[in-house]
Amino acid sequence: GENVEQHPSTLSVQEGDSAVIKCTYSDSASNYFPWYKQELGKRPQLIIDIRSNVGEKKDQRIAVTLNKTAKHFSLHITETQPEDSAVYFCASVGNTPLVFGKGTRLSVIA
């Protein structure tokens, strides 16, 4: 079945700096890659997603890139703010239901 690896597990950045979270997947049939943000005590919420027919997608300060050949995708957050602090999960969908990475705890230090 699908296996999603996510790195790093924790990440601390200064406010205003960029943050990058990387994920790899194993199932070449995977074709949908959402990213979820979970703030403390709250539900995971979709922040951006990308499908396999595109290589990059951007939404304001958030961007996701996908390299299907290498089977990896990344989340980029620019100009980080304290409210970006949360746990971020990557996920992939192919022939199996949504499979999540282990999460990255991002701390933005003011």
Next chain:
Amino acid sequence: EAGVTQFPSHSVIEKGQTVTLRCDPISGHDNLYWYRRVMGKEIKFLLHFVKESKQDESGMPNNRFLAERTGGTYSTLKVQPAELEDSGVYFCASSRRTGGSRTPLHFGNGTRLTVT
């Protein structure tokens, strides 16, 4: 629209007891999923309903877990008897029929289950 709601938000039970978790998906969402996150680990898939039918239950850990979705509306997840390793946060999510897993999932706030 109302979001996915889960009840209870927290549950503390003793080993050997029974607990039933409930999920009300967004109205009109045929797909309903149960996921579980054990502390510090990934959110793991448990099972998937399409309306009242179990589409995929490959993630259910063992026969102590029973999920139902009678009438294709709300769903329950029963753990009987509960073991220590069942502790974690149980999330429910729903999505529209079209696209199945390839459409955004809407998550509930989760039920934090603690087995002592």
